[in-house]
Amino acid sequence: xxxxxxxxxxxxxxxxxxxxxxxxxxxxxxxxxxxxxxxxxxxxxxxxxxxxxxxxxxxxxxxxxxxxxxxxxxxxxxxxxxxxxxxxxxxxxxxxxxxxxxxxxxxxxxxxxxxxxxxxxxxxxxxxxxxxxxxxxxxxxxxxxxxxxxxxxxxxxxxxxxxxxxxxxxxxxxxxxxxxxxxxxxxxxxxxxxxxxxxxxxxxxxxxxxxxxxxxxxxxxxxxxxxxxxxxxxxxxxxxxxxxxxxxxxxxxxxxxxxxxxxxxxxxxxxxxxxxxxxxxxxxxxxxxxxxxxxxxxxxxxxxxxxxxxxxxxxxxxxxxxxxxxxxxxxxxxxxxxxxxxxxxxxxxxxxxxxxxxxxxxxxxxxxxxxxxxxxxxxxxxxxxxxxxxxxxxxxxxxxxxxxxxxxxxxxxxxxxxxxxxxxxxxx
Amino acid sequence: xxxxxxxxxxxxxxxxxxxxxxxxxxxxxxxxxxxxxxxxxxxxxxxxxxxxxxxxxxxxxxxxxxxxxxxxxxxxxxxxxxxxxxxxxxxxxxxxxxxxxxxxxxxxxxxxxxxxxxxxxxxxxxxxxxxxxxxxxxxxxxxxxxxxxxxxxxxxxxxxxxxxxxxxxxxxxxxxxxxxxxxxxxxxxxxxxxxxxxxxxxxxxxxxxxxxxxxxxxxxxxxxxxxxxxxxxxxxxxxxxxxxxxxxxxxx
Numbered sequence: 001x002x003x004x005x006x007x008x009x010x011x012x013x014x015x016x017x018x019x020x021x022x023x024x025x026x027x028x029x030x031x032x033x034x035x036x037x038x039x040x041x042x043x044x045x046x047x048x049x050x051x052x053x054x055x056x057x058x059x060x061x062x063x064x065x066x067x068x069x070x071x072x073x074x075x076x077x078x079x080x081x082x083x084x085x086x087x088x089x090x091x092x093x094x095x096x097x098x099x100x101x102x103x104x105x106x107x108x109x110x111x112x113x114x115x116x117x118x119x120x121x122x123x124x125x126x127x128x129x130x131x132x133x134x135x136x137x138x139x140x141x142x143x144x145x146x147x148x149x150x151x152x153x154x155x156x157x158x159x160x161x162x163x164x165x166x167x168x169x170x171x172x173x174x175x176x177x178x179x180x181x182x183x184x185x186x187x188x189x190x191x192x193x194x195x196x197x198x199x200x201x202x203x204x205x206x207x208x209x210x211x212x213x214x215x216x217x218x219x220x221x222x223x224x225x226x227x228x229x230x231x232x233x234x235x236x237x238x239x240x241x242x243x244x245x246x247x248x249x250x251x252x253x254x255x256x257x258x259x260x261x262x263x264x265x266x267x268x269x270x271x272x273x274x275x276x277x278x279x280x281x282x283x284x285x286x287x288x289x290x291x292x293x294x295x296x297x298x299x300x301x302x303x304x305x306x307x308x309x310x311x312x313x314x315x316x317x318x319x320x321x322x323x324x325x326x327x328x329x330x331x332x333x334x335x336x337x338x339x340x341x342x343x344x345x346x347x348x349x350x351x352x353x354x355x356x357x358x359x360x361x362x363x364x365x366x367x368x369x370x371x372x373x374x375x376x377x378x379x380x381x382x383x384x385x386x387x388x389x390x391x392x393x394x395x396x397x398x399x400x401x402x403x404x405x406x407x408x409x410x411x412x413x414x415x416x417x418x419x420x421x422x423x424x425x426x427x428x
Numbered sequence: 429x430x431x432x433x434x435x436x437x438x439x440x441x442x443x444x445x446x447x448x449x450x451x452x453x454x455x456x457x458x459x460x461x462x463x464x465x466x467x468x469x470x471x472x473x474x475x476x477x478x479x480x481x482x483x484x485x486x487x488x489x490x491x492x493x494x495x496x497x498x499x500x501x502x503x504x505x506x507x508x509x510x511x512x513x514x515x516x517x518x519x520x521x522x523x524x525x526x527x528x529x530x531x532x533x534x535x536x537x538x539x540x541x542x543x544x545x546x547x548x549x550x551x552x553x554x555x556x557x558x559x560x561x562x563x564x565x566x567x568x569x570x571x572x573x574x575x576x577x578x579x580x581x582x583x584x585x586x587x588x589x590x591x592x593x594x595x596x597x598x599x600x601x602x603x604x605x606x607x608x609x610x611x612x613x614x615x616x617x618x619x620x621x622x623x624x625x626x627x628x629x630x631x632x633x634x635x636x637x638x639x640x641x642x643x644x645x646x647x648x649x650x651x652x653x654x655x656x657x658x659x660x661x662x663x664x665x666x667x668x669x670x671x672x673x674x675x676x677x678x679x680x
Contacts, residue, residue, distance in 0.1 A: 383532050386501070
């Protein structure tokens, strides 16, 4: 055993010691015990790992969560004006008072912390995560499966009248939250899942979702604006025949965010789009790591990630498309772009295509650039002040990612927020 | 209105003098044309007046109704009422034409301490102006100049001019890349804006644009200076004999 692996395993032990295992794991006990075995074997990520080359994992793996001040804002929370079923977690703890009744026609909702046996969730909990550990290890996801204190289990059998909205509030500057959600969208059903809020000083979240034949899952997320928060999130999504998965994430602020998305096509003719827009200023690291496996015929995957960085902010993109033998007619595309507003900021991108089928169309485009000076002058020559012109161009740059949100209302909501935040900054 | 005195400009990045003492005064209500061969400094003059980076003023002055233009940011010059119709209008993907124009109109109004235009009022005005220039609603919605034909881009410049209501308009080779019909449409747009209080400086290679936008004064520019000034007949002379005769005559 190498010294590196030993130190990674030691890090896992000390993290586990500090956390303590949930006592009443109930039906998920076996899955959690298996996750512990996986984690102890892998150890926690270190900077030496290829997969963590660009993003330092230390603060995500260390025993105690680093402190993160709560961000005070007088603006209404994102999605506030939308009709939705609200499920609220405060520093990772479910809040019954602030949540709606967990009842909505067309779906069954339970909590991970409930002890009653939920057989359908048992088929998924830790299962997609385990599958997603190959070919690349994701120890922080195994840690999540083992330690998750709560989460929601959503089974969607038809199309509910409104989205399910997970709200993550952050009140304690030392909170360390671990949540694990399981979503199953049954054949022909359609669910919109919203997530918003900073969640905790440190947040480890895992979502496992199976989207059955002909079903659709729309996911829109706005990660909270607390400057000092840290988060690692994993989405493991398995897609059936003719299913659709669309996910968009808006990230503004946060000291460290690592969003991993692992998608597998298991049925033909399915579609998966993952997109993200990130806005970083100063001490900010944002990492989008995506792994899409095409193991079916005629599926379409699309990744669109845009980052605007300034004052030394760092953006990372690791995107991979793996086309398995026989996954013919695959249409895979990935785009990762950054707009660097100054010379101190950096963008690190690693696009990868690995293709074992011969009748596929796969491509990637990664760019990194400054603001277009000609366009800036054009706007200024029309009387638009420098700051405002930069903001307009920034919004324009992000627009392609935001366009991936299918619902016009939600798209308008996030565009409006972005405009508001940029303008406030411009005013000083 | 626009007063340029002994303006000397060199490129910032290399030691190359482009303007070597330009003297020019455009009065309110008048249309002045500047003609001249390639490389004479016509476009540089328009860029320097509007505040583009990359040029260094080494001498002289340029004022708009007494305000020193050269010390101001491009947006401040615009708010004072200076407008440049670009030779090559810039494409800005992702920024809607309508959003762009409304932002510009209101930014200028704000800078001048005027009340901003409501969206209803703005829509009403822009629709009427767009109709005049045969710009359809679809074009207003599209990103600024993206996918526009050469003619559409130039009409869009004139639309911006109409919406911003500048006092002093500089048209930099607005005829380049236009067929006869498109040129006429653009010229009609410009003519509609001619008024007592507004000055125009029309930069062009060819006389043909001046058939449609009739100038009061024509200047010939060569090697960074205005070398000859006359009436509309000067443009005709260029059309018939080229620049060679005039330049030879000046040199003599």
